[in-house]
Amino acid sequence: MPDFDPVILVHGAWQGSWAWARFVPYLQAAGFVTHAIDLPGNGADGSDPAEVTFEACLRHVYGIVRALDRPVSLVGHSGGGLLITAFAERWPGSVSRLVYVAGMMLPGGESFEEIVKSVSPRHSEAIGIWPHLEWSADRRTSRVPAQAAIRFFLQDCAAEDAAAAAAQLTPQGEGGRAVTTLASAERYGRIPRLYVEALHDRSVILPVQRAMQARAPGALVVSMPTGHAPQFSAPAALAKAIIPFLASREPHGIR
Template identity: 55%
Template structure:
């Protein structure tokens, strides 16, 4: 059976490199995946001011080159791009997987969600207070120490350092955005949300609130930090492959909501944050 091709969309400060360990894991499941550099990120310069629209056009150009419906797998802030692509071309997007992604409702920025949560949950601030801004505040960078603490704390030390050092300045025009979405277009694309229960950047309370604000997604939980595609690529691939390979994604969403979620939520039961990295490394070694 020929499965829908997969386009991988990275989050802020990252590039296509963020998926390097994950592409082979999907290939082992028979899925062809391509990781994109969004303009202004990674090694791809922007030829115009960075915006959500620019990123959407970039992804749609890749879709046009492929010439058939694709699955979008989006990490963190890449979720905003995936949602807007689905709004622009719902027939071209077979399904979306949000990997601890920003699955926000129409008109809401991630900063709005954080502001509404931080009073009761100070940890929702995530990486924000640690960013270093350009003089005109048009871009931000993540100090290595902050990246290690908030993005890659459960990764092997050398893997974490390598990833932290590859982060690049993030244009604010591609980060502080509000998607414009409708039920008639975005709302008919099947979605799967991958929770990362040890995430210190998009913390679990924010992940759960996004699921409530944009209902209808299937949910699976993994006991990782912010970058499951880096720390546990085979575990992540195993978790999302059933959704990516079904020929009736909508039916799979309904099934996942009642059974798939319950089974995978138990992965993190009674684990402390310090246990997560050990558990993940053990799982990866046995795969």
């Protein structure tokens, strides 16, 4: 059995570990010990999403990695990209590889909203799901209506599958989402990165994905003809795209 680094799968906003359920078997079949985690406040731990902080999410992932007692590969989908960047910046010795799946791969100190704003004059659709969110009265949490989720996240899935996934989305606390992160060349920047583009993404549209790549250069890039959630709509293809990177003994050498 190959001794690959364990893989930690970090879900995006409004999601949970369930979002990786179709993808995990492909990694396991290839010999990877895989942990799809639930972040605090996503509905699995019973905590109030309005009270969740980004720091609490970061510490939660650190507890999982520390228990493994070896470096890990971190895979972040969508907003999960913010978390894996922050983790790699704080604990670079604990991370062997970073994979962003249509993820928020941002340079230090720049927010996703700033990237979107820079792209919007040429691509009005860059605003994505934002106008369709439903907010709590205090605007500390948001939720995604099912039909908006299907249209922006799951348009390339079978209708029944998309409806089932949309029904599992939970409220998202702004404290765990609307953040900027540190990303220095000396710490985060020394870790090999792979960016998986979703070519037909309606949430983090392709021009936004490529603007992030330009602002945070250095990642390998693979492209997939999918919507926002290839781990759900095309798990076998996503596994084929990233397993060579995860399995490489010298990930820097495949640049």
